[in-house]
Amino acid sequence: MKQEISNLILTPTEMAAADASSAQSGIPSLDLMERAGRAVAASALRHFPGARRFAVLCGPGNNGGDGYVTARALTEAGAKVVVHYLWDVNALKGDAKRALELCPLPPQRLELYEPARGDVVVDALFGAGLAREVPETIVNLIRCVEQRGVPVLAVDLPSGVCGKRGTMLGAAFRASHTVTFMTRKPGHLLLPGRSLCGDIEVFDIGIPHRIIHSVAGQTRENAPDLWRHLIPTPGEETHKYRRGHLAVFSGPAGKTGAARLSATAGLHAGAGLVTVAAPPDAMADNAAHLTAVMLHEVNDMDALREWLETAKLSAFVLGPGFGVGKKARDFVLALDGRPLVLDADGITSFSNHRALLFDAYAGGATQLVLTPHEGEFGRLFPDLADDAELGKVEKAVAAAKLTNAAIVYKGADTVIAAPDGRAFINSNAPPWLATAGSGDVLAGMIGALLAQGVPAFEAAAAGVYLHGEAARRAGPGMTAEDLAKAAGAKLAPLG
The missing domain is CATH 3.40.50.10260 (YjeF N-terminal domain)
Known part of the structure; x- marks a missing residue:
């Protein structure tokens, strides 16, 4: 055969x-x-x-x-x-x-x-x-x-x-x-x-x-046969805690929409519970728009440490609308190697402090997923980005090995890479996926899979593929809100 x-x-x-x-x-x-x-x-x-x-x-x-x-x-x-x-x-x-x-x-x-x-x-x-x-x-x-x-x-x-x-x-x-x-x-x-x-x-x-x-x-075209066996299928005994608790960090007042997109996508993509962690000035904005997604006030490091000690949290998303700077770095380091999707502002916050991020997730099982687009990749990995002899797959694999992270090198030809050299090229994304907020949705979808216990590389690969399928279901002219709502429709059949 x-x-x-x-x-x-x-x-x-x-x-x-x-x-x-x-x-x-x-x-x-x-x-x-x-x-x-x-x-x-x-x-x-x-x-x-x-x-x-x-x-x-x-x-x-x-x-x-x-x-x-x-x-x-x-x-x-x-x-x-x-x-x-x-x-x-x-x-x-x-x-x-x-x-x-x-x-x-x-x-x-x-x-x-x-x-x-x-x-x-x-x-x-x-x-x-x-x-x-x-x-x-x-x-x-x-x-x-x-x-x-x-x-x-x-x-x-x-x-x-x-x-x-x-x-x-x-x-x-x-x-x-x-x-x-x-x-x-x-x-x-x-x-x-x-x-x-x-x-x-x-x-x-x-x-x-x-x-x-x-x-x-170790290069493949990204497809369900490569990871579908790892996607959990809810059974009669399943309850919300078994499906994981995803935490998404919100930015300040006036910059809360991106986190809510991630959280909504995470809920639709199968996380049992999703909480938006927000500073005090963003609580009212978020509360006005959230229903099934929970809300928790986290303003500083003390509040974050207390929450981490008392809550059953499975995975985290940090970056969408969060803001660039020391607070983002401090929050990431406080997560102490827990499953994390680092996106957008979270990535840029480490562009001049790369060693802090790399050391925090060095060694052991891969728990970090980085989701840079072209510009963010260049800021975090300038030497790789400038090497004209390397293709996108080689750059992504090198970045994954350097960081002990699953890399989602975004674009119309997104490449997902693992520290062990595996690389999947994604090809199912329709052109209309290039819309504001779609990256926030992707971060939430990957976060939901991490929260359900899917390994980081497979969570990233599955999230990227299902993101493309969600866009196809939403159809041309979709908004990021439409995409977030379509984020989980095909997860169960894939199991």
């Missing part, structure tokens, strides 16, 4: 290792190239039945070899095809050379290709392995194809997209469809690569799944 590989994400290096291991196991690598090229041809015929001509652009490596197989298969199907090659076609080696020899069409230099009306470009130039900026010849061709409105079908990944980081290497084709093999690569899910791929088809070319698993690192 095949092992499931649908959530695996292989880097280009890992995919190359899978190809090599497959060949060593006795599977002819040319057979894999044949299957890949024919899969691309089938996709081209399926998606572009009205094409007047397919222009197959072939690069100098195995991606180009896939292209020569594609051109042969399209010709056998009766399509009109032209083939253009990059650089010296006589320098091809191995399977790519053999694929060229089997192709019945005489290849022409790439510079001779003139995009015409009715063309479809099959981009087999570089694929996922490109790590340097594309040459000027390709930049000009990409611009010409785009200006003339010629659709592009990409082989493995649109040329110009870094398969490891998802970044654009100078310029890149914008494909309407991409055909990749065995698994997706980080560049298919990270931005801007994801926006350049169009619809992605993953085709199994016959590499044994055991080999794919053997070379795979």
Whole structure:
């Protein structure tokens, strides 16, 4: 029986290792190239039945070899095809050379290709392995194809997209469809690569799944199968205390809305009890808007310590609307390593005091979840943020190891990372999730899962995914209040 590989994400290096291991196991690598090229041809015929001509652009490596197989298969199907090659076609080696020899069409230099009306470009130039900026010849061709409105079908990944980081290497084709093999690569899910791929088809070319698993690192696409077994399902014996008590810290008067969003989301996301801890001047504001969520006055360190000693509190959210400064730092340190989602102002409060935060949660089980957006990540991890050689996954993993925290590196391509090197890339968030207050809702959802005893990394991953699902249920035009109310509708079925 095949092992499931649908959530695996292989880097280009890992995919190359899978190809090599497959060949060593006795599977002819040319057979894999044949299957890949024919899969691309089938996709081209399926998606572009009205094409007047397919222009197959072939690069100098195995991606180009896939292209020569594609051109042969399209010709056998009766399509009109032209083939253009990059650089010296006589320098091809191995399977790519053999694929060229089997192709019945005489290849022409790439510079001779003139995009015409009715063309479809099959981009087999570089694929996922490109790590340097594309040459000027390709930049000009990409611009010409785009200006003339010629659709592009990409082989493995649109040329110009870094398969490891998802970044654009100078310029890149914008494909309407991409055909990749065995698994997706980080560049298919990270931005801007994801926006350049169009619809992605993953085709199994016959590499044994055991080999794919053997070379795979710890990066996955975030999905319920990875954490659903840890999400508690209420039973007949369940009561509110078994579902955890979440505490959300409020900011001062006039800045209380963000905490209430977190608290409301936490309640809907399954916490048995939720309390907003507020300073005296914010009590009236919060009381006027809270019903099922409880309210407790916490003004200073003495009040916080007393509350921690007397109340059964399971997890905490600090940051939304709280204010930046010493009070935030003191409150975090007073929590003494308890499960905590640190968001927004809470993160920024430690930007010049990083060692205090890192030391407070160093060692032992991971109890801290940090939820920075791009700017907050740069303030807390400036060296990582400025390293152009690192992709978003690598930055998030490095930050997680540095802090012994689960990192939720937010964005349209949110990455969730653990100190042990695991990383999940999230892809289910709809565009309308980018609205004021949505991050506050996410903090509350993760906090609710922490309060129910879900480990920090899985709580973060589940919270991010369910946040996207809540947005889909709320629909376009939603507000953060709508999102908070939709936060828990699918938690029970996932159990």
